[in-house]
Amino acid sequence: MKKVIGLAAAIGLMTTSLVQADSTITVSGSTSVTNVMEVLSENYKQTAGKTVEVQGTGSSAGIRAAKDGTSMIGMSSREVKTNEMSADTKGTVIARDGIAIAVNNSNPIKNLTKEQVAKIYRGEVKNWKEVGGENKPIVVVTRDTASGTRGAFEDILKLKRKVNGIKVSAIAATAQVGNGNGMVKTIVANNPFAIGYISLGSVDSSLKALAVDGYKASDNNIAAGDYTIARPFVLLMKDDVNKEAREFVNYILSDTGQNIIVNEGYIRVN
Structure with a gap:
């Protein structure tokens, strides 16, 4: 009897674990999308009681994870x-974000052109001094090659060249x-x-976001198309992904989810 009870208990534990995993x-x-996704997942757990595990691995890795099924949802x-x-595999835009050109607060420069x-x-x-500042060398800071922010930045500013x-x-290469x-x-x-580029939603008082071509990096200017260094936040899923993942994406696209996106400093899509 003891062995039967022990086996039943073990099966019960295994079943519970499988249910929790499912x-x-x-x-x-994307590490840029991760910031707002963590807030969305916390709110979703409070309202729907579902657990969402979020990992910032980079856009390229997220796209691969969605395509090969190692993650239910990929972020780019x-x-x-x-x-x-x-x-x-299909993509859904859940928000839009500006890429801020950031400098140190002590830097007198306020505006640069895209060129x-x-x-x-x-x-x-x-x-x-070549762009109206002090006679000091520019320290260029970029993101790693797997970064979606870098990919978007290079595409928008045409920072690609052909080799063979x-x-x-x-x-x-010195960046x-x-x-x-x-x-x-x-x-x-x-x-x-130093000069760097970061998600507009990550800008805080520790640094300064420059205007580009005379337009400040703001939600209104991005929505109007005036501040043009901007990109989408995309979620990717396979067609056969489970309904829990689809319900979470629907929550993000709902008025509640979109309000959270706005509160976190990003631009809603509906």
Whole structure:
């Protein structure tokens, strides 16, 4: 009898574990999207009682995870290329975000043109005096190559070049690399001559976001199309993903979810 009870208890525990695993929604990808996704998941757990596990692994990794099914939902903070998708994987835009050009608070520069920003990142402009600032060398800070923010930044500013017929980054090899918005913020906030780019929703008082072509990086200017260094936040799912994952995405697209997106500093899509 004891063995039977023990076996029944073991089966019960296994069943409970499987139910818990099935009810957990897994999300991975862009570190930029991760910030707002964690807030959305916390609110969703309070209202729907469902657990959402969020991992910031980078946009490219998130796209792959959705495509191969290792995550129910993948996150990308850039447009997803056709050759990255599979026939049974679909993308949904849940928000829009500006990419802020950030400098140290002590930097007197308030505005740059897109062309000036591009030249700084190509290494063609190396001193702040060339763009109206002090006679000091520019410390360029970029993101790692797997970053969706970097991918969007390079696409928007045309920071690609061809080498032997293959497109590669045109960002200067001397640029410092920050792994995530937080690292870029830390470098720029602690170096008076640094320039970096981060998600607009991550901008705080530790640094200064520059106007570009005379337009401040703001929700209104992005929505109007005046501030053009902007990108979508995309969620990717396979067609056969379970209903729990789809319900979570529907929650994000609902008025409640979109209000959370706005409160976190991003632009709603409906």
